[in-house]
Amino acid sequence: MIVAATTNCFSKMPTPQALERIADLEYSHVELMFCESNDYLKPSVVVDQLRDTAHTLRNMYRLSPVAFGVDIDEENTEEYVRQFVACVKLARVMQVVTLSVRPAPGGFPFNSEVERLRICVAEAAKRGIEVGITTERGRLTEDIASVKSLCRLVPGLRVTLDPSHFIYKGNEQMLLQMESLFDLTLHVRLRDSKKGRLQVCIGQGDLEFGHLVGKLENKGYRGALSVDIIPSDDLDVAQELRKMRLFLESLL
Numbered sequence: 001m002i003v004a005a006t007t008n009c010f011s012k013m014p015t016p017q018a019l020e021r022i023a024d025l026e027y028s029h030v031e032l033m034f035c036e037s038n039d040y041l042k043p044s045v046v047v048d049q050l051r052d053t054a055h056t057l058r059n060m061y062r063l064s065p066v067a068f069g070v071d072i073d074e075e076n077t078e079e080y081v082r083q084f085v086a087c088v089k090l091a092r093v094m095q096v097v098t099l100s101v102r103p104a105p106g107g108f109p110f111n112s113e114v115e116r117l118r119i120c121v122a123e124a125a126k127r128g129i130e131v132g133i134t135t136e137r138g139r140l141t142e143d144i145a146s147v148k149s150l151c152r153l154v155p156g157l158r159v160t161l162d163p164s165h166f167i168y169k170g171n172e173q174m175l176l177q178m179e180s181l182f183d184l185t186l187h188v189r190l191r192d193s194k195k196g197r198l199q200v201c202i203g204q205g206d207l208e209f210g211h212l213v214g215k216l217e218n219k220g221y222r223g224a225l226s227v228d229i230i231p232s233d234d235l236d237v238a239q240e241l242r243k244m245r246l247f248l249e250s251l252l
Contacts, residue, residue, distance in 0.1 A: 001217070003248045004029035004066045004224045005241055006189065007041070012231055015040035023062050025241050030063040031189075031226045032096075034087055035071040043072045043083040046090055054093045066224040067098040067187050069134075069160075077116050084120045092127045098187050098223065099124060100132045100160035103139040103150075110149075113140055117154045125156055132160035132186035137168060137198075144177045151184050158186035162228070163193075167206050170195030182219040189228040190244070199230050202243050213251045 005027045010018035015038065022030055034041040046053050057065075070087045074080040084101070091099055101120065104113045121131045133141055133150055141147045142165065151157050159181050166174050191198075192205035213225070227244045229237050 001213070001222060001252055002029050002066065002224050003027070003245055003252070004031050004226045005245075006031040006033050006069060006226055006228045007038075008033045008069070009227065009229045009237055009241060010231070011038070019063060021238065022241070025238060025245065027241070027245060028064060029066045029224060031067040031069055031100075031187075031224065031228075032057070032065050033069040033071070036073045043070060043087055044074075047083055047086040050086055050090055050093070054090055057094065065094055065096050067100060067226065068096055069100045069102075071102040077112070077119070080116060081119050081123065085123050088124045088127055088129050091129050097129055098132065099129050100134050100187050100189075102134050103136060103141045105139050106142065108140060110140060110146075114150065114153045117150065117157055121154055121156045130158060130186055131156070132158045134160040134189075135162050135165050135181075137165040142169075144174060144180065147181060148184075159184040160187040160189065161185045162189040163207055163212065164191050164198055167193045168196065168198050179215060182216055182221065185216065185219070185221055185223075187223050187226065188216065188221070189226045190248070191227070191229055199232065199235070201235060201240060202247060209247065210251055213248070 005022045007015060007018045010021050034043050036042050068091050072080050072083050124131045135141045135147055161181055166178050192200050192202045192207050194200055194205040225248050227241055229240050231237055
């Protein structure tokens with residue numbers, strides 16, 4: 001396993017500055033996050049500027065990309081798939097084989113999400129890219145059963161595990177069931193959290209990092225542990241990133 005950080009940790013900065021900050025904190029690996037609110041990494045822009053985006057990314061960082069996180073704000077399936085495929089092509093150019101996709105919000109037709117994911121996972125597989133669906137409260141993956149259903153109904157779909165969204169709900173049974181997702185886990189994002197608070201300083205929450213890492217290792221997980229701190233006025237992001245890196249590296 002390797003420790004990485006997401007560019008979302010410094011989402012209020014332009015991507016080049018975010019990458020510099022991550023590198024300055026002695027990370028060597030990064031997860032690049034694509035969303036429409038990002039001035040540099042918009043899925044809709046990648047469609048028309050794939051080569052330019054690849055060239056820009058290659059020249060702006062001293063970090064190795066381990067994964068792409070893709071959040072496409074588009075309900076139309078055809079356009080959604082078009083943007084997704086562009087991000088997949090970029091991942092291949094950048095020699096990234098792990099791509100995480102954000103699930104549809106709660107209330108979105110489940111069968112429609114299944115059909116959309118089937119198309120996307122098949123397109124990614126053609127290009128040697130694996131896809132993980134992110135676990136997230138308020139979305140179609142906010143409970144264990146729904147996550148497993150999606151993976152069962154979409155051949156090849158795996159899981160990007162973010163335990164904080166399950167811990168937030170404070171459901172002890174759900175936390176025990178979370179281990180049933182480890183065999184499906186493609187990628188992991190981490191922050192400390194506790195019931196009713198999605199993010200707290202490391203050591204103040206309920207996430208048992210050592211237990212989690214040990215269980216993942218026993219299941220043969222060899223991917224990244226991607227630190228994903230949410231920018232907040234009551235938390236020093238740089239300090240938290242530094243502490244998380246040192247702590248996670250001590251567990252490996």
